[in-house]
Amino acid sequence: MSVTEAALIEGKAFIGGAWRDADSGARIDVTDPATGELVGTVPDMGRDECRAAIRAAADALPAWSALTAKERATFLMRMYDAMTARADELAELLTREQGKPLAEARAEVISGATFLEYYAEEARRVNGEILAPDAHGRRLMVLRQPIGVVAAITPWNFPSSMIMRKIAPALAAGCTVVVKPAELTPFSALAFGSIAEQAGLPAGVLNIVTGQPAPIGEEITSNPTVRKLSFTGSTAVGKLLSRQSADTVKRVTMELGGNAPFIVFADADLDLAVKAAVGAKFRNAGQTCISANRIYVEATVHDEFVRRLKQAAEQLVVGNGLEPGTDVGPLIDDRAVAKVETLLRDAAANGATIETGGTRAAAGGRFFSPTIVTNAPATADIACTEIFGPVASIYPFTTEDEVVANANATPYGLSAYVFTEDYRRGWRVGEALEFGMIGVNDVAIATPVAPFGGVKESGSGREGSAHGIDDYTELKLLVIGGLR
Numbered sequence: 001m002s003v004t005e006a007a008l009i010e011g012k013a014f015i016g017g018a019w020r021d022a023d024s025g026a027r028i029d030v031t032d033p034a035t036g037e038l039v040g041t042v043p044d045m046g047r048d049e050c051r052a053a054i055r056a057a058a059d060a061l062p063a064w065s066a067l068t069a070k071e072r073a074t075f076l077m078r079m080y081d082a083m084t085a086r087a088d089e090l091a092e093l094l095t096r097e098q099g100k101p102l103a104e105a106r107a108e109v110i111s112g113a114t115f116l117e118y119y120a121e122e123a124r125r126v127n128g129e130i131l132a133p134d135a136h137g138r139r140l141m142v143l144r145q146p147i148g149v150v151a152a153i154t155p156w157n158f159p160s161s162m163i164m165r166k167i168a169p170a171l172a173a174g175c176t177v178v179v180k181p182a183e184l185t186p187f188s189a190l191a192f193g194s195i196a197e198q199a200g201l202p203a204g205v206l207n208i209v210t211g212q213p214a215p216i217g218e219e220i221t222s223n224p225t226v227r228k229l230s231f232t233g234s235t236a237v238g239k240l241l242s243r244q245s246a247d248t249v250k251r252v253t254m255e256l257g258g259n260a261p262f263i264v265f266a267d268a269d270l271d272l273a274v275k276a277a278v279g280a281k282f283r284n285a286g287q288t289c290i291s292a293n294r295i296y297v298e299a300t301v302h303d304e305f306v307r308r309l310k311q312a313a314e315q316l317v318v319g320n321g322l323e324p325g326t327d328v329g330p331l332i333d334d335r336a337v338a339k340v341e342t343l344l345r346d347a348a349a350n351g352a353t354i355e356t357g358g359t360r361a362a363a364g365g366r367f368f369s370p371t372i373v374t375n376a377p378a379t380a381d382i383a384c385t386e387i388f389g390p391v392a393s394i395y396p397f398t399t400e401d402e403v404v405a406n407a408n409a410t411p412y413g414l415s416a417y418v419f420t421e422d423y424r425r426g427w428r429v430g431e432a433l434e435f436g437m438i439g440v441n442d443v444a445i446a447t448p449v450a451p452f453g454g455v456k457e458s459g460s461g462r463e464g465s466a467h468g469i470d471d472y473t474e475l476k477l478l479v480i481g482g483l484r
Contacts, residue, residue, distance in 0.1 A: 017203025060204030
């Protein structure tokens, strides 16, 4: 049975190495956002089943953490090999439940797999320290040990890669994991459960619980056995989970909302900037936390940039992600479409100009035309809210100080982008922007080798790089005395 068949036909959660239904027998429908057709159903689990998954992870922890780093790395590489070998199959499943074009879905699967590969290598670099003695007759050592049972709550917009970014470093560090995928897109996670099973991952090391977020989140945050929570999602939910986790003093990693500025100076390579803006704005139909949310263009090249971006946007093909040639898929659900329409109505009411798009695409349903907006005031909702749709809102500026101040005038601080041919300006602006990740003449900022995360209300902690695996470990001081 293929991993897709296992995920869809089983339609069950994965707990303690076994596939099981909800105790109540209740199930959740998962639909294709492009067609509205049923993809499949998954168990609607709650606190009891989540508690069972946490127990399974706790039971598996001693044996898993006792393995050598090389032994754990072997399991991660087996899963990496399985994911890359089945990339096309996993991409099709991802597109069916999430909607993004197949090419984007496949790129996501491969990107997620590279986190398994990277952390398989990084597992052997989780090192402690030997400190210089502070007194005669004793020695000081710092051990770095796995933090314990980890919970990961993942979003619907990147249902494959977001899971890998959390699971891979946790497993490499010697932790066991309970995953709660988004109820809109659970099948990519369940397919990975099948891959882990085929790779021989010991029972209980990875557990996947499906269901509504509130009861599962309450169990995860209140259960003292869970020592770390990694969450990707909205800032509002991240704040709630952080508050709930405080009573058991869990370590939390929060990758939350963004309001990314995309700054184009007059000396920029406009062809490069326009191409980058298309990718940073319209990828995944704009449903990306690091999507370009506010595009600032120096006044002398503003109109030309708008003209070129409009031309590029109008050439994008909107349609079912499974159809060849599709550039932009559907929004995830009807609420997402309604949000974009509300933002555009507010912008128009405040004097904004819709340069192109602004309506649902010809295909109707959840398909929305790539849209470009100009002349929106800085106080309009579209300038202050994470759009999460295929809408590019463009604002002119005249000075470097002005644009930096406007870019920083947000409670969010996830990502920002700067386009200029002046390397000195790139350094200055990059250092002045209050964001966790800055791309200068580049928007491909997500990679396993670099830390991913934000500042201010965009979150805390980092995913990726050696910093990412450190978050899954605890430091323990070992003092040995009586040596003389």
